[in-house]
Every structure is written in C-alpha cells, then in structure tokens.
Amino acid sequence: xxxxxxxxxxxxxxxxxxxxxxxxxxxxxxxxxxxxxxxxxxxxxxxxxxxxxxxxxxxxxxxxxxxxxxxxxxxxxxxxxxxxxxxxxxxxxxxxxxxxxxxxxxxxxxxxxxxxxxxxxxxxxxxxxxxxxxxxxxxxxxxxxxxxxxxxxxxxxxxxxxxxxxxxxxxxxxxxxxxxxxxxxxxxxxxxxxxxxxxxxxxxxxxxxxxxxxxxxxxxxxxxxxxxxxxxxxxxxxxxxxxxxxxxxxxxxxxxxxxxxxxxxxxxxxxxxxxxxxxxxxxxxxxxxxxxxxxxxxxxxxxxxxxxxx
Ligand code: MTE
Numbered sequence: 111x112x113x114x115x116x117x118x119x120x121x122x123x124x125x126x127x128x129x130x131x132x133x134x135x136x137x138x139x140x141x142x143x144x145x146x147x148x149x150x151x152x153x154x155x156x157x158x159x160x161x162x163x164x165x166x167x168x169x170x171x172x173x174x175x176x177x178x179x180x181x182x183x184x185x186x187x188x189x190x191x192x193x194x195x196x197x198x199x200x201x202x203x204x205x206x207x208x209x210x211x212x213x214x215x216x217x218x219x220x221x222x223x224x225x226x227x228x229x230x231x232x233x234x235x236x237x238x239x240x241x242x243x244x245x246x247x248x249x250x251x252x253x254x255x256x257x258x259x260x261x262x263x264x265x266x267x268x269x270x271x272x273x274x275x276x277x278x279x280x281x282x283x284x285x286x287x288x289x290x291x292x293x294x295x296x297x298x299x300x301x302x303x304x305x306x307x308x309x310x311x312x313x314x315x316x317x318x319x320x321x322x323x324x325x326x327x328x329x330x331x332x333x334x335x336x337x338x339x340x341x342x343x344x345x346x347x348x349x350x351x352x353x354x355x356x357x358x359x360x361x362x363x364x365x366x367x368x369x370x371x372x373x374x375x376x377x378x379x380x381x382x383x384x385x386x387x388x389x390x391x392x393x394x395x396x397x398x399x400x401x402x403x404x405x406x407x408x409x410x411x412x413x414x415x416x417x418x419x420x
Contacts, residue, residue, distance in 0.1 A: 160251050160316070166234035171387065171394075173235070174246035176315045178389045183322045184240065185341055186290065187275065187282035195322035200281050201342065203326045210261070212347035213268040222326045226312060228261060229253040233316070234309060234330075239371050239400045241335035245385040250330050251313030256304040258346065264300070268348035271303040272296070273329065276344045290360065296340040297353035297367065298331065299409070307332060307405050310343075333402040335369040366420035370410065371400040375419035 181195045188194035208225060211217035231251055239245045259271070275294035279285040285292045302308060309330040312319055319325040324341025331338050337357050347353075357365030364378055373383045373396040384393040399406055410418045 160231045160233045160313070162233040162235075162249075166236060168235050168237055168247045171237070171247045172390075174248055174387070175389045179246050179248050179314070180320045180322055182388060184242075184336065185284075185322060185324065187284045187292075187294065187342075189284055190287075195320070197283065198321040201276075201321045201325065202281065203321065203342075206326050206344070208327070208343065209345045210258075210347075211345070212272070212349050213265040214348050215263040215265065225258075225261075225327075229257050231312065236309070236330055236332040237400050238330070238332060238336050238339065239385055239396060241337055241365060241369070241377060241382075243380065243382065243385050243396075244388055245394075245396075246388045248314055249316065250309060250311045251316065251319075252309050252311040252330070254306060255298075255308040255310050255329065256306065258310060259300070259304050262346060262348065264348040267350050268300060269350050270348070270352055271298050271300060272345075272347040272349055272353035273298075273340050273343050274345040274347070275340055275342050291356055293344075294340060294356045295353060296329070296338055296355050298338075300348075301409055302331070302406075305406060305409065307402055333370060333399040333406045335365075335371060337365060338369050363420070366417065368410075368418045368420065370406075370419050371396060372398050372419035374398070375416045 182192045183194055183198075184192065185194045185198055188197040188200075204222075206222035207219050208222060209217070209219050231253055233249050233251050235247060235249045237245060237247050255271075264271075273296045276282075277285065277293040279292075284290070298308065309332075311324070311328045311330050312326060314320070314323055319328065321342075324339075324343075327343050328341040329339045329343065338355075352367060355365075355367055358367055371382070376382055382396055385396045386393050397403075407413065412418075
C-alpha cells in the first residue's frame with residue numbers, strides 16, 4: 111500500500127480518506143491502515159482498525175484489562191520482576207533490523223517496517239498462560255509466522271526455527287546479569303512454526319505493540335507456556351538441530367524446549383492445575399494445550415510423554 115502510506119490518511123480530512131476504500135476495496139484499505147498501525151505510526155480514534163479474524167476468539171473469558179496486560183510483564187532484559195514497563199521505554203525500536211539466516215536459500219536482513227509491508231495484518235484474540243500460573247486474554251495484531259517462513263525460503267534440511275531477542279546491555283540493564291545466557295533465545299520445530307496458530311505480533315489492543323510487551327515484533331504461541339513467546343525479535347535462524355533455549359539453559363527440568371501447557375504435568379515446584387487470570391479474583395482450571403489441542407495435539411507423537419509438557 112505504498113501510496114496510502116505517502117498520503118498518510120490519518121492526517122487528511124475525512125473527505126479525502128473516504129474514496130480510498132472505494133478505489134482499493136475495503137480489504138486493501140484495512141490492510142493499508144493495519145500496516146500503518148503495525149509500523150508504529152500514530153493511529154487516530156475512528157481510524158479503520160485491522161480486520162479481526164473471527165476464527166480466533168475466546169468466548170468463555172473476558173479480555174484482560176489493557177493497562178494491566180501492558181504493565182505486568184516478564185521481560186528479563188529489563189529486570190527480573192514484573193514492573194519493567196518504564197525501564198523498557200529505553201528500547202529503541204526504529205530502525206529495527208531483522209536477520210533471517212541459517213538453512214535458507216539466501217540469508218537476508220530486512221527492516222521491520224519493510225517486513226510489515228509484505229504481510230497482511232489481522233487481529234486475533236488469544237489466551238496466554240505463563241508457566242508461573244497467571245494468564246491473560248489479549249487481542250494481538252500480527253501475521254502468521256508461517257508467512258515469515260515462506261518469505262525466508264528454508265531448505266529441506268531445516269528442522270527447527272531459532273529466534274533471538276536483541277542484545278544491548280547498555281539499554282537493557284538485565285542483560286548485564288552475566289549469569290543469564292543472553293540473548294534470549296527460543297525455538298520451534300518447523301511443523302510448529304508453520305502451524306496456523308503460531309503468530310508474529312506487531313500490536314495489541316488495536317495499537318502498536320508497547321515496548322513492555324516486546325516491540326516491535328514478538329511471538330505468540332498460545333498452546334505453550336508464555337516463555338516460548340519471545341519478545342523483540344531480531345533474528346530468525348533455520349537450523350537442523352534443536353536449539354537450546356534461554357530458560358532451558360538456566361533450568362532444563364523446569365522450563366524445557368517443548369513447554370506445552372498441561373495441567374496434569376506439574377512444574378517441579380508448583381501445580382499447573384489452576385491459573386490466575388490477571389485482574390480477577392477467582393482462579394480457573396488450566397486446559398491442556400491451553401485449550402488449543404484441536405489445532406496442535408497432532409504435532410506431539412506421544413501425549414503420555416511428559417517431555418512435551420515441560
Ligand atoms: N521474551 C524476552 N525476550 N524476554 C523475556 O524475559 N519473558 C517470557 C515471554 N517472552 C520474556 C520473553 C515470559 S516468561 C512470558 S510469560 C511472556 O513473555 C510475557 O509476555 P507479556 O509480558 O507480554 O505478558
């Protein structure tokens with residue numbers, strides 16, 4: 111939507127904006143507005159929102175309060191407590207260069223804004239279940255991770271996708287803690303990465319992603335514990351061996367590679383049977399695969415093997 115971008119529709123009077131959907135069709139207009147929002151440009155009230163994908167809603171729970179979701183975070187780069195939102199403001203998210211390499215036809219780097227122009231954004235409401243037993247329900251804006259895999263053109267020999275967060279101890283004081291294996295690294299099998307649920311996030315609550323939640327680009331894999339949903343990604347590397355992830359390196363028996371949500375496999379130090387929705391008084395039962403088994407259970411050959419649930 112390059113000409114929409116030049117026109118900057120949010121700065122134009124209504125009469126100039128209105129013809130756009132007629133010329134382009136509503137779908138492309140929405141995608142254009144979405145690209146602008148996803149790129150972190152200011153969205154004005156009343157501006158066209160990203161189209162919500164009705165397949166991904168959460169009927170039995172309320173959306174988590176926006177203020178709570180954006181200020182109660184795990185982002186160890188900025189501290190090993192939940193109140194990192196202020197500190198995370200130090201993160202500079204433009205320019206934001208993303209490297210795609212490893213077992214691909216041709217490695218390349220791309221600016222975040224350029225990447226967003228190549229994809230179609232949509233909104234999905236997903237649950238997130240943290241391994242610490244709190245949970246939230248949020249409307250993410252983004253695009254399927256499968257789309258990035260397509261753009262990357264991995265070789266047949268690629269079996270896993272490794273993802274990495276930025277490394278900049280000057281900006282992120284948590285990264286000065288030398289006992290952690292920075293940069294934060296996560297990984298998925300190619301089958302997981304191309305599953306329709308795996309989602310790359312550029313926004314939340316109809317706005318660009320706040321820094322506290324991993325701007326400008328983070329992952330959402332809602333059938334896995336929250337630590338798999340890596341924030342502020344700068345690198346996607348296709349590999350043939352299972353990557354060692356950040357938390358696995360710290361405590362492999364507590365936070366393993368697979369980390370599929372399962373209420374029947376306790377964490378070594380606490381039960382996973384129940385979860386505390388942020389902002390609510392009552393705990394609720396945790397569901398296997400966080401309620402997404404229909405889409406992902408087939409990825410795991412032996413569901414009795416606890417290895418898939420750590
Ligand atoms: N990504 C990075 N780079 N650093 C982190 O510390 N924490 C993880 C995950 N992604 C983390 C991260 C954990 S433990 C959780 S539960 C979720 O982010 C929390 O996401 P939220 O703060 O948006 O709720």
